[in-house]
Structure formats: structure tokens, C-alpha cells
Amino acid sequence: MYQKIILAYDGSVESQQALLNCKEISQWQHAKIHLLSVVPNDTIPIGHETSYYTEQHNQVEELRRVKTLKEGVARLNEEGLEAIGELLKGDAVDQIVKYASSIGADLIMVGHKHRDNWLERWWRGSIPKALIEQSPCSVLVVIIK
Incomplete structure (x- = not known):
């Protein structure tokens, strides 16, 4: 049933737990796993409430994310699973x-x-909620307690 699985992956506790669940599901289906990490575009500061990213910050963040993706792909490959980042x-x-x-x-x-x-819920928004609304396929949300 699931041949192509995307895992939104940034190395956080939440995405690490999703990675563990992803390994189980992909083994059932012999699926290919696509680990995705998304770095925000540069933003323009509007005021004190708005964070912004400098070019240097983006480069550091990209390097961190690339390293995290490589580690995640390596973990899956060690389990005998097909994965790309x-x-x-x-x-x-x-x-x-x-x-x-x-x-x-x-x-x-x-x-x-x-x-x-x-306030934290309101400020951070919900990527899973937005994905459920916009996704072209099923979305599995792994809840971390």
C-alpha cells in the first residue's frame, strides 16, 4: 500500500520518534523513504516579534540539516531500508x-x-494540521508525549 513515504525530518525529538515509526511501516511495505528537511527562506524583519534569518544563519542551518539528513538516511540504510534525504x-x-x-x-x-x-500553540501554529488540509496523500501524525 505505501510505496513512497515522506518523513518530515529535522532531528528533533518529534521527528526522531516519527523515524522509528517510519522504519516499522516501511518494513511492512518495502517502501522507499524520503527524508525531507525544509529550511525557511530569508525573512525580512518587521519588528521585534518577527524573527529573521541572516545569510550566515541560513548557511549554518543548512549545514546542520544536511548532517541531520545524512544521519537519518544512514540509520534507515543500516536497517536495510531504502532511503534518500x-x-x-x-x-x-x-x-x-x-x-x-x-x-x-x-x-x-x-x-x-x-x-x-x-500562547505557544497559537504562536507556533501546526504544520501537521496544515499538511492534513493540503496534502495530496494520507498524513500520519506521530504524537510525542
Whole structure:
């Protein structure tokens, strides 16, 4: 059923747990796993509330994400699974949805940790929620407690 699985992966606790679940699912199906990491585009500072990324910050973040992707792919390959890593730039939801459409993905997996503070939930938004609304395929949200 699932031949092409996308895992939104940034090395966080949430994505590490999703990676563990992804290994189990892909073994059932002999699926190819696409680890995706999305680096935001440069943003323009609007005020104190808005964070922005400098060119130097983007380069450091890209290097960190490439390293994380390589480690994730290596972990999956060691398990005998077929996996590739892709670093994308832009809005996380937009890039994941575009990539899923371009490869004909069957499943997108993403980790999620419930936030206790309503302000934190509001401020951070919900990538899993947006993916569910926009995805061309099924979305599996791995909840981290």
C-alpha cells in the first residue's frame, strides 16, 4: 500500500520518534523513504516579534540539516531500508506538499508534540494540521508525549 513515504525530518525529538515509526511501516511495505528537511527562506524583519534569518544563519542551518539528513538516511540504510534525504527551501508545508505531489507519495509522516501553553500553540501554529488540509496523500501524525 505505501510505496513512497515522506518523513518530515529535522532531528528533533518529534521527528526522531516519527523515524522509528517510519522504519516499522516501511518494513511492512518495502517502501522507499524520503527524508525531507525544509529550511525557511530569508525573512525580512518587521519588528521585534518577527524573527529573521541572516545569510550566515541560513548557511549554518543548512549545514546542520544536511548532517541531520545524512544521519537519518544512514540509520534507515543500516536497517536495510531504502532511503534518500532531500533538503528543500521555503515554507515547510508548501515544500512538503509540492514534493509529495512530484513523487506521487502515498504517505507523509510528521512528528508532533502537544504544547501545554495556549500562547505557544497559537504562536507556533501546526504544520501537521496544515499538511492534513493540503496534502495530496494520507498524513500520519506521530504524537510525542
